[in-house]
Amino acid sequence: MSFESIVFTLILLVSFAAFGYSAKKLISFLRLGKSEERFDHLAKRVRDVLTMVLGQSRLFREPLAGLMHFAIFWGFLVITIGTLEMMIQGIYPPFSLHFLGRIYSVLLFTQDLFAAFVALAVLYAFYRRYVSRPKRLQVHKEAQWDATLILLLIFTLMVSLFTLNGAEMARGSDLHAGAKPVSRAIAALFSALSPNALAVWSRASWWVHMLTVLGFLNYLPFSKHLHIMAAAPNVFFQTSRPKGALKAMNLEDESVTTFGVSKITDFSWKQLLDTYSCTECGRCTAACPANITGKLLSPRAIITQMRDALLEQGPTLLKQQKGGTLTSEEQELVNKTVPASWITEQELWACTTCRACVTECPVGIEHIDHIVDMRRYLTLMEGKISPEAQTALRNIENNSNPWGIGADTRADWAKGLDVPILSQVECGEVDVLYWVGCSGSFDQRNKKISVALTQIMKKAGVRFGILGTEEKCSGDSPRRLGNEYLAQTLMKENVATLNKYKFKKVVTACPHCFNTIKNEYPQFGGNYEVVHHSQFIAQLVKEGRLSVTAGKEISATTYHDSCYLGRHNDVYEAPRDVVKSVANGAFVETRRSRDKGFCCGAGGGRMWMEEKEGKRVNIERTEELLETGAKTIATACPFCMTMINDGVRAKAKEEEVRVLDISELLANSLL
Amino acid sequence: MAGIWVYAEHKDGKLKSTAAQLLTGARTLAETLSEEVVAVLLGSGVEAMAAPLGPLGADKVLVADAQPLGQYLTEPYCHVLTTLMKERQPSIFLGPASSIGKDLFPRVAARLQTGLASDCTGIGLTENKDLKLKRPVYAGKAFIEVVISGRPAMASIRPNTLTPKPADSSKTALSEKISVSIPPEAFRVKLKEVVKGKSEKVDLTEASIIVSGGRAMQNSENYKILWDLASAFGEGATVGASRAAVDSSYASHDMQVGQTGKVVNPNLYIACGISGAIQHLAGMRTSKVIVAINKDPEAPIFQKADFGIVGDLFKLVPALIEEIKKIKAHD
Amino acid sequence: MNIVVCMKQVPDTETKIRLKEGNGGIQTDGVKWIINPYCEFAVEEALRIRERNGGQGTVTLVCMGPDRAVESIRTALAMGVDKAIHLNDPLFEGSDNFGVAKILARAIQTIPHDIILCGKQAVDDDASQVPQILAEQLNIPHVMVVEKMEVDVANKKVTTSRRIEGGAKEVLEVPLPAVFGADKGMNEPRYASLPGIMKAKSKEVKKVTAADLGLKPEEIGVAAAKVKIQAYSLPPERQAGKKIEGGDPAQVAHELAKWLREEARVI
Known part of the structure; x- marks a missing residue:
């Protein structure tokens, strides 16, 4: 072995050992988290990795930035093969992959090409970071420095690769020059140099490249670029729950004494892995309605603050777990709770659970779960929930609706409409169980939607019935406000009621009820076919069971996507179909729509809370809806209806612009 | 058994x-029972108020005028009243369901081991x-009819339940001064201070009348007419706001009535330019009387309004201020 | 510091009141029972007094009511009350305010008590009498419509302020033991924590009957009531409100003022 090989081998061993040490530490921190089953649904997991990791699907939601990352990602994969070859050559110089024959040539060609792509992508990345500076990349100094260093390292890798190849080619010692068009162009620059100078360039480039690779490897564990390691597993381990479902807490286990998440050790290992995966790209925060309207909440900060907590407390927690005696300072450190010392209550309560962050995240981070878990702690353990939200919860407890209106008046809206109540239906069997929900039952404005839907179902000859006073709050708001106890009580009671009756499907006009009954009731033994009224009406129209005057709705119409219908349940077309069936072409899309739709501000229990921080979310959204010039704003959710209606009035546009539910639009056009 | 007694409450040297009202009620009972109507006057320097009680319907006035009764305290008052009642054995005792009445009469009834019906809105006699x-x-939401057969039968009557007859100046009452002696142990509770309230400062949740405004107030200048109306109503009246009005900075957040503001329960709620969305109704729909003023006849608030x-x-609103001032001037 | 809280279970304030046939009072099927809101302020204040006192002392709940009252008792225990006495005996039923106060007084005499907190009134019978009668029977002072309490543990006295008419307040100094009737606004009752709810399941609820208190059947219940209920009735169905459209403002305002004064009787 040559001296150079010996030196390199030693450096390699030390680097790997150091990396191994860092990796082991990071993994041991993960083990501080609670266990959680994430090996089910393997096919789905593999599919997720294929699309989100290899296909980089989420990144392409921003096409240019996506292309940039795609180039760097694939460049890395391809070039890494070359890097490994070079590493082996460092120990044993005669080694080569050329035994692969033609494939080797293709590989070299791709590597050469991708190296150029990566270099260009890095330049574009520099341009974004320092010149165009989109808001999500305007980060604090430390993060900026981290990003710059990483970009410099990558750029160095590419440049050194080209100088290595160029010098080798100029020396004429590259047997595969034909497969490396970019390097060949570089080689031309080296043509004037002496063979000795070329040899020095070659070795120097090789060493710079190798040392940069090893340095990069050892810098990663301390950088946000840890995502290179963590992202793929994180995507693989994404939850297999339906999108809209929160995980059920075990409230039966009497040995449990704390509920929700306050300490790092209360999170699951997957939740901790999320923190390693975060690249601080800020796509989540850029889409967050709370952040956009000037609130402190930033989903990115939630994750990085969790990571800060983990890295700060990790070593001490490990020491404690091993039975070590803690100093008073260490004790103080481990006593700190995440939703107090790292994350503020203000941030946690600002979330509307609209799922924009989760939808944008390229690496499968589950922000909503973290936020709700910490809310659960605040609500169930500390009672730290705003008085208004508490009022709503109390009202739900006593009268099973958030306003606290007498539970016995729930079915009053249907008086005189001849709506069958299931407990009074003779055979106890209907085709459709119409789940009215609290808004549809008690709120004057939303009652009109219940009436419209009733009218539509009657017209279509649907055999339906309602639960009447047996219906209770679905549990959506209590659950998202962190009161899992109340939520589970309601869900179990409702499941028991629903299971008493025979029906084919549940239809509801409320996306929150829809989501909870569809995706969360199965956790408590309630398995039903649940359909949102937009889907149901669209189907009736399609089947020709409703005759509608197409084009009766002549004013320009836009549609506001409900988060719980859209992002949580992927229902985008049905409500549009209904609107279009009567709007006859005069349909305008809003700037942010479908899975990029912007929340009305009422989700996650925010409906029941004051919004004093920053601009109101509903105002921001209403302005955007008004921008379309539409004279009719269609909604498909009672909360959206309230919020957008409020917004239109706040903008003093109520004389010009109507807010109508899709069912009302359709009912107005019924023949 | 000696007579139908009425507790004559007063404030600042004037009869309330x-x-x-109570003397009128007592008179009606007295006619059936053929008993005399006795007014009881407790306080310090209250003698001058005895005379006007005659024209109002009292046959006799018992005046317990003593310096220690200058400021209301439960136990001294209870002592004086129960001593007097034990001594003279009235058959019926009527008092106002006022702050003092609600505090005092149950304790008096307990000491006399008799029955008391509080906050009554109707009064009469059985066949017996x-x-x-x-x-x-x-x-x-419901009413009960109760009968008290023990003596003295006590009741506190809700103010303004009985319509008083005009004073008959031809009538006079016999005034009898009672010697007052109160044992020291009746003074175990000490009054440290009385903090005077200002009507505007009444907390929304405690107010008996709330004048509330919505976005239709247009600006905070206009909001002042609501304060004017509240001050015309006087004590216990204050101003509230809908969320829209608070958002538009016409009113401060602590004035917000509704689901996410204060939940109020006044005797009278006047909603000015408030449409009555459920978030607002949730905060005020249990008000005893709701008045709504709105230019939109379709506003949901009208479904809840009594007027x-x-x-x-x-x-x-300015016209109403004038009307209320007129009424208040007569009181 | 031994704090006793008297609590009553009442129908939720939203309950639609329906009457039983004959004269049996209100129908209770389908009624949601809650802690009387004023009693809830009392429970909260008791817990806060103990917290301010460094957690020293015992908070005991005394509640008279049938079996169903246990649910409300558990709620109070979940909020943080230490133990409860459940006065549960069919003989208690139909007691008037005097009778209830007598039963409560007997029960309270058996336990140490410095501060007795009650709601200023129960929102079912709206009588606002029990605290005063209770205080009289125990021969201790009472303060009603209390909005603030400062406890001087060392000197066993409480400085308290209570609301009187016209937005005014009286500040009183009260030697203990004494009875306090809590008013709205005194505090914001806490929401029971989940561990609190779990713990409440194993807290002591002592059932006490008339015999346990040495009360004879003729001393309590309907028989002993000094105020006897003869009949229940419902107010006339709420009429659709008056609605005036247009007209001369001065005339309309006059009509409204007259209506407020003479029909609604609110001014």
């Missing part, structure tokens, strides 16, 4: 209007000439 009363329960006016609040 409840004295006349027992005192019969009607009183609201479940916040007025709705479709019209321009900027004309109606």
